[in-house]
Every structure is written in C-alpha cells, then in structure tokens.
Amino acid sequence: MPESLEAPTLLRTTARPVKAGQQNPSSLQRIRVAIACSGLGHVQRGVEAWAEDLAAGLRRRAPSLQLDLFAATSGPDRQRVQCLKRNDLLTRRVASVLRQLGGWRYGMGSPYEVEQTSFALGLWRRIHRSHDLLHVQDPVIARFFEAAHRAGLSRPKVILAHGTSEAPSTLRAFSTLQHLIPEAADEWEAHRPSKQASFVIPNLIDVTRFHPAASCSVRARLGLPQDKLIVLCCAAIRRRHKRIDYLLNEFAAANTAVGGQMMLIIAGAQEEDTADLIQMGHTLLGDAVRFMVNVPRAEVKDLYQAADVFVLPSLQEMFGIVLLEAMSSGLPVVCHDSPSFRAVVGDGGVYSDLSKDGGLQASLPMLLDAARRRNLAMRGRDHVQACFSEAAVVPQVLSMYETVSGKAI
Template identity: 30%
Template sequence: MKVALLCSGLGHVNRGHEIFARDLFNLLHDSIDITLFKGGGSPTAREVVIDNVPRNAACLSDIHLAVSPRWKVAMQEQERLRIETETFAHGALRPLLEGGYDVIHCLEQEVCERLYGFRHLFARTPKFIFSNGGAIPAAKLPSSDFVQEHTEYNLQHSARHKAFCIPHGVDTTRFHPGIPTDFRARHGIPADAFVVISVGTICYWHKRMDYVIRELAQVPDAHLVIVGQECADTPEIIALGKQLMADHITFTKLPHDELPQAYAAADVFVLGSLFETFGIVYIEAMAMGLPVFCTDHPNQRSIVRNGVFLNLKQPGALRDALAQRDPALMRQLRERGPEIVRDAYSLDRLKSAYIEQYNRISQTQVRLPVHSLRTQLRDNMRNLLRRLSHRA
C-alpha cells in the first residue's frame, strides 16, 4: 500500500491545517509507505516539494476583485489560496502519475477536485480521500471516493455513504502541563498577571481577534497574548490592541515547536471565532492544562467537552466570563483538559485508526466512468447547450 498525502500550504503557512499534515506524516511514515507532497520547504526521500505559486507570493499582492470593501481582504485571501492550490495540483500530477499510489489523501478541496478529474490518466486508478477541514456540507464537497470528517457533528452533515471520522490529534509528548517557560520574562509580562492567550491568524473575518481585544480591554487584570500568522488585517488589529490595551497586550509569531512555551505562560485560552471545523488550538490548549473559552456551538461542545461556552456574537460575553471566572471551575478544567486529550486526541491513539482506514480504502474497488447510452445522451445534451449559448 502506497499513500500520498498532499498539502499545498505546508511550507508556506503554519495553521492548524498544515500542522495536521506534518503531524500525520510524522505519525505514520515509520509504519506505512507514505509520501508527503508539500508546497514549500526542503525535499527528502519521503517529502516532495511541488512547484506552485504560493498564496503569499509577491506577484499576488495586487489582486483586483469587484467586491465590497468590507469583504475585500477575505476574498483576496480566498483568491490567493485558489491560485496556490490549482498550481500545486497541476505540479503534483506528474509525480503522482509516476508514483503508483494506491491512496491519494488531499487536504485542500481545490487540489482534490482538480486531481480527481485526472484520475483516468493513472495506470492503476488510485482512491482519493478528501480531508474536510472546512466543514463543507455534502452538497458542496469536492469530487472524491472517500471523505474524512474530524468530528461526529460534521459527519452527520457529510456524504455518509463514503465518509468516516478521525479527529485531529495532539502530540502529548510536546503539549502537556508543567513545561518550563521564560515566555513572560522575554516579553515583559509580570509574573503575577492574569494572562489570556489566543492563537490564530490575526484577522477580522474568521478568528475575530478585534472582538477578543475589545473584550479583554475591559477586564482590568488581564494581559492578552496573541500568537498567529499575519494577513492584510493585521496592522489595523495590532494598532487597535495597542490603542485599547497599551502594554497589556503582546503580539508574536512562533514556530509550532515553540508554541508550548507560550501556552505554558498563560492562565486561560480564548478563541473568538464563531465556528471551527475542528480547531487544533483548542486541544493543544487543553493538553497544556488551560481552561478553554470558546463559541457555544454543538461542534465545539463535542470537541472541547469541558470548557466555558459563550455566545461570542454578544458584546460583553467574553468580558463577563473572564472577569467573573470561578476559581473552582478553572481548577476543574485545568485537571480535566489533559485527561480528555489523552483519551480522545493523543496522536498515538489515532495511529491505528489511520492505518486501518488506509488499508480498507486501498483494497476498495473504484470504477471509472464507462461509455453508455446514458453518458452519450448527457454528452449530446451538454454539446447542444454549449452550441446554443455560443449562438446567443
């Protein structure tokens, strides 16, 4: 069994999506024949770098879109991602054709859609898995043979006949309580400060870091630490943070290997987004023993299980929850979080589930379309509509 794991963003950005790809490859590469196809970084015998136009390329800095100024940044980000994934998919085609893979596991929907359309080119038809990292509903899923969902809630809205569920996981040898840290000293944060950490892209449109700042600015004893990737929104959000919180806010960007030190310096974790497909940062924080304050959504309740769930559309909700936090509840959450992660999200516990699914999928028969009266009528109708549209 040969498996290809594809992630166009790996080597360009460091979000939960890319962390998942790296952790999954590291988890499995000693047990199965798996090759990591990535968008950047250094190649190795088992890691192939695919030529592409990355989302952060300078040549994509002047994207012109006919959209409302309110949505301009978000739509530009989507367009950058589209260019990266489509160029990545075309760049990956040749090594995939030559590699003889049984399973092709795609983490981006555009990559999966594009490559699935080329499956008739393979000498032996591979099975395509789409990892649904965006909670895409069944009607809008890209073409694939199988779909990986990450929560039971998302599984209920997926293409049930071909979907399976394996959650994201955490390396509990790296994320656990008691890690020594000098993060506070390095960033001038008082040893007795109440530190709140939020991890994610510093933007308005998803992670809602502006909401987190406005709420924390009203909690007198709080020091806010924001760790995340930058985007076009970031300068304005940093300016807002400095305006409202002065020296009680810290912005930084860290390699994933250094992230445990930042968590270890905090007292609680918050995330301002109204929905996450999964949110690896939730379980990283829980593994570190941090109480999690997050959106009150069925998906997040099923992931976090023990946390403080809030209506984050409501101004003042996060402020009040942090200002009125119950010490007994905080102690209970600090104790329970690592236990939940060890039981449900430890990478070691998920390893056998991945191997089992890959083996099952590799042995499943898939069929290419064949010529029939039905396909002939469909093609004739498509050609007729095309000719009519050209005449119009």
C-alpha cells in the same frame, strides 16, 4: 453569565465507515500513501498543522507504512513540490487577471486557488503512477486528483479530510470523505451520495510535544509578567471569522472590571487588517496586550506554557487544532457554545454565547480562580489523551487507509 461550564459527552473516536463498499485488504499488497499540503512550510494554519502532525504520528506509530509528505517547501521530513505560493506578488497578479476571466470555475480564482492548482500539477507528476492514496485537506488539490482518478489519469484514490467548510456541491464530488467530528458527519448524511464512503476520524495531537510546564521560567524568558493572568489566543489576526476585534473589546471590558489583573497575548498569521487590529489593541489595552505576528509553530509551545487560559473568539471552526494544543498543554479553554466546539473541547472548557456582546467578558473573570483553572485543565488534558492522541487516532487512520485502498499496511 456563561450558559454552561461543562460538556456532558465526549467525542466518538472510532472510525465510522458509512457504506464504504470496499474490499478486504490483501496481505500481499502494501499501501503507499501521499499526504500533501501546499501551504506547509510557509503558512501557519490548521491545515498545515494537520498535515505535519498526521505524517509525524503515522511515522512514529506505523513505521512499516510507505508514506510521503509533500509540501511547497523542502525539509528533512517532506518533499518539495514547486508551485506559485499564495502570498507571492506574481501569484496575486495571476489570480487578479484570471479572476476577471472566470478563474473560480477552474481553480484559479484566488491566490490560494492558484497555489493549490499549480501545486496539484506538480504533485501529479510525482504520484500519479506510484501511490495508492492521496490524503489532503486542501479542497482544490483534492478536486483535481479526484477528477484525474475518475478519468483514469491518476492512480491514487483521494481522501478529503473535510476541514475547510466546503459547500455540499463540492463535497458530493468525492468518493471518500473524512469528517472530523460526528456532528459534521450526521449533518452530511442527508447530502451524501449513496456510493460515497464516509469516515469520522478527528485530528490528532502529539501530547508529548504539547505538555504542561511551570510557567515562571517561560514567562521570564519571554519577558512576560509573573503576577498577571495571561490569556492566550492563537489565530489569524483578522476580523472576519477569527473576530479579533470582538476579543479586544471583550477583554478590555473584562480587564477593567477586575482591576487590570489580566494580560492578553494574540499570536497568529498576518492578514490584510492585522495592522489596524494591532493599533486598536494598543489603543484599548496599552501594555495589557501583546501581539506576536507570524510566530513559527515550533515556538508557539512556549506561549501555551506561559499562559493561564486559552480563548478562541470565532463562532465556527471545522475542528480547531489550536484547541487541542492548548488543552494538551494544560490550559482551560474559553470558546463559543456550539456542538462542534463541545465535541472538541469536552469537559475542558468554559462555554458562552460569544455571538453576543458581553459573552466573553463574563467568562474571563471566572478563571481568575486558580482551583477552577486546574480542574478544567486536568479534565481537558485527559480528554485530549483519550480522544485525540496519536495512540487514539492513528489506528483509525490506518483502518481507513486499508478500507479505501483494499490493501494492507
């Protein structure tokens, strides 16, 4: 049986500067901020969602802020920076050659690194003289601009929002870190250089975009059954990290135990082992599973509204924006029992040890109880509104910008 149903504490939501050593903002100077993400527009990950959501939230809540969003694709709300995209054949060939030449030493050891480095070179030409701050989660971009700033070759100070599990040797190189949960900041404190500024500010979610809705009409439109408990997972469709193979096995056992009352939907980006996992899923579950590959984020909202339960089988996430999206949409969450997941999910989740066989299998049937689902969903959405909404998070981000830049919004 699951070890716990509730989390006793909520995430601390106040920005927490640690020995920032910055001057007070001057009302005579205004901040100009760049938010950048090399995958935005062609990759569906949490990093891309972070950049898009943060820029939109800042523009709505702080219209006086001078803000530019940079991405590898153009759009009405962002500016394009030309780069080698990670999934292009040319990029993969370049990475393959440079990997043999020690490319990992200079940010060119993988297609993702090649994308970030080529993006950083193009971005530098756009912002090195004009902006005060660069806010990023992509680590190679952040390292490039941190080094350029320290060498006097780039004006903007760098804020790395640490969402990609970087090693301490990498994180110590930055002047400013944004941790997404208090536990991460507490663990980092023993490694933090004395002059490094550290903040605890979570990711945010637009609770008006992701909201509960009657599932019947959405299911009818998507061709989903009305009489099944629909379990949704939004994650890259791969074994490593996201553990989709574990999800398939555990769901198959749970669904058999309850007489086939459930259906599983897995929506996520295509990976190298996606085809094998899809075949595995259909062998185990037949029509009781549906895979939706590379679904645009704008369409994922419908999946949340059609589902009854959200599950994330990974054992570790730096944050997990999909958890916010699910809870904001009125779904109870099933996830691994760890401090990082409890910090994000709060009282809106069923927790179990998903490192063990049977951990997820035991949790899913409990949520056939509609009253339990409603209770968890209500508490989860309240938690999101209190801790992760734009109203809760944007003021913290603005305060961080003023502290780091020494200027006013």
